[in-house]
Amino acid sequence: MTISEKSITDRTAPDLDDAARFEFVSGPRKGASVAIDRQIFFIGRSRNNNLILTDRSVSRKHAVLNYLDGHFVLSDLDSYWGVHLNGKRVREAQLEDDDLIKFGVIEVKFRAGVAPSQGGATVKGGRRLLVPILTVSALVLIVILYFTLSGKKSTSKDVSREIEFNYEQGIKAYNVEKNPSKARMYWQKVLDLDPQKSTPQARKAMNLLGNLSDNTGGQESR
Helix, strand or coil: CEEECCCCCCCCCCCCCCECEEEECCCCCCCCEEECCCCEEEEECCCCCCEEEECCCCCCCCEEEEEECCEEEEEECCCCCCEEECCEEECEEECCCCCEEEECCEEEEEECCECCCCCCCECCCCCCECHHHHHHHHHHHHHHHHHHHHHCCCCCHHHHHHHHHHHHHHHHHHHCCCCHHHHHHHHHHHHHHCCCCCCHHHHHHHHHHHHCCCCCCCCCCC
């Protein structure tokens, strides 16, 4: 079993002491760390992934890690062996510092660190923020909540189902079908249905549309 942390899509990685990263806990690379240096980070066996795991238990396109709304969200890309988080198979989950993840038989730990494409406001471990940044963030959140609660109309169940459907279709089109144009169409439909971004799907769709041109993740899939 051979595991490589190199990828043809790699950029210069931040300092591993500060960066969000995966840390191998088993196998020949036990103790090694791989920086998560982009907001859309693909994991799999083929060489067009950002983290390459060349073990037969790992699918060519096994999973994708997205940085959304200040959180890392891990999604299984219909892999054969699946993704297990702290011993439980998951389809999609928000990661926390020190989570144990298995891609096939490969075990890694998630270290939160500093988010990709962000500066030094987040201190090592991703748990503490500088006081001025925290204060400003709290004020912004209060203003957003005020206008959201006072101005938005509740979304009907039918519209909510349509929003969720279009969001999921966009994820499938981008990650499985490798069709960014189709994904953009679905995610734009989500924003058209929820222009105030009152649903998690609308907020995720907005972020994914913003990052769509940064990384296509290649063309291979199991």
